[in-house]
Amino acid sequence: MTQPDFRTPELDDLARRIIPEQHFEFPTETARDRFFADTRMLDVKQRVHNAYRTNPRSMVDHMIGNLQLTGKEDLLDLGCGNGFILEHLRPHLADGTITGLDNAPAVLDAARRRLQGTATPCTWIESSADELTMLGDDTFDRVMANYMIHYVPDLDRCFAGVRRVMRPGGTFQLTTDRPDSMLEMYDVHFQALRALAAPDDLFKATPKGRLSLETGAAQLEQHFEHVEKVTWQDQLRFTDPEPFMEFYEVGHNHCCASSVPDSRLDDTFYAQLRDLVKAEVVRRINADGHFSVTKFTGSFLCR
Numbered sequence: 495m496t497q498p499d500f501r502t503p504e505l506d507d508l509a510r511r512i513i514p515e516q517h518f519e520f521p522t523e524t525a526r527d528r529f530f531a532d533t534r535m536l537d538v539k540q541r542v543h544n545a546y547r548t549n550p551r552s553m554v555d556h557m558i559g560n561l562q563l564t565g566k567e568d569l570l571d572l573g574c575g576n577g578f579i580l581e582h583l584r585p586h587l588a589d590g591t592i593t594g595l596d597n598a599p600a601v602l603d604a605a606r607r608r609l610q611g612t613a614t615p616c617t618w619i620e621s622s623a624d625e626l627t628m629l630g631d632d633t634f635d636r637v638m639a640n641y642m643i644h645y646v647p648d649l650d651r652c653f654a655g656v657r658r659v660m661r662p663g664g665t666f667q668l669t670t671d672r673p674d675s676m677l678e679m680y681d682v683h684f685q686a687l688r689a690l691a692a693p694d695d696l697f698k699a700t701p702k703g704r705l706s707l708e709t710g711a712a713q714l715e716q717h718f719e720h721v722e723k724v725t726w727q728d729q730l731r732f733t734d735p736e737p738f739m740e741f742y743e744v745g746h747n748h749c750c751a752s753s754v755p756d757s758r759l760d761d762t763f764y765a766q767l768r769d770l771v772k773a774e775v776v777r778r779i780n781a782d783g784h785f786s787v788t789k790f791t792g793s794f795l796c797r
């Protein structure tokens with residue numbers, strides 16, 4: 495199936511101008527205790543990504559296709575979150591098994607409830623993805639790590655663990671973003687930060703710098719013989735500012751600006767930030783008919 499291509503010279507130029515070299519980095523505990531202490535962030539992101547996409551094929555269907563399932567595989571999902579992807583994938587594993595692993599108990603519990611009573615036997619493990627010693631050698635035909643690897647403290651230990659638990663002939667799918675993914679969101683965000691004379695340390699890119707779609711192959715090749723990159727694009731289009739604002743505030747935590755409690759930045763700062771971002775989104779909707787957010791994402795398929 496031909497994929498849409500949303501790249502333009504203007505977007506490439508914008509990316510060069512606005513995506514900072516420095517990226518946010520969070521301890522895995524911040525993710526567990528703030529972002530994923532409940533399912534709200536994931537629920538908002540998943541709903542908005544799906545409802546406002548313009549690529550007719552969803553990213554989830556694309557990822558499931560990459561796995562080339564026969565229906566009988568044993569699959570391990572690292573950082574399974576609230577089970578959104580597993581719910582869609584499960585019918586493709588009617589005679590297989592699913593093991594979901596996450597270090598945040600609230601989202602793991604949501605995944606458990608989501609798949610409860612289905613035909614596919616499921617096992618749920620609360621652990622960090624770099625601590626897989628509870629799993630036996632050669633246990634899984636497929637392993638996935640979707641949009642979570644930037645939180646894992648020890649990447650080499652994680653990949654060595656995946657290699658060990660994966661059967662010969664298996665596939666490890668690691669899905670992540672290019673650093674300039676969703677750059678229009680960063681553009682309106684940085685513009686508003688500048689207008690507020692925000693501190694320099696808020697001008698950082700998504701926390702994907704440790705392993706992005708651009709840099710990941712070299713790290714993975716140290717553990718896997720074959721590493722193939724399969725890219726994926728989409729463009730979210732908003733004709734109403736509110737769903738975008740929820741995506742920006744709740745789903746992306748003001749582009750990570752409010753990720754760490756900061757005594758310098760009070761509620762008034764974030765209210766002003768929100769107002770400025772919204773005003774610019776409204777201006778673009780009025781000028782262009784919609785506000786676009788372009789996604790440059792994809793998967794490494796490791797064998």
Ligand SMILES: C[S@@+](CC[C@H](N)C(=O)[O-])C[C@H]1O[C@@H](n2cnc3c(N)ncnc32)[C@H](O)[C@@H]1O
Nearest residue numbers: 530573574575596597598622623640642645646
């Ligand atoms: C952005 S969500 C992605 C969820 C799911 N894979 C998806 O794509 O919908 C990141 C997930 O990784 C989990 N996570 C963060 N650090 C982790 C770690 N060290 N080990 C396992 N899971 C982790 C979070 O709790 C969260 O559920």
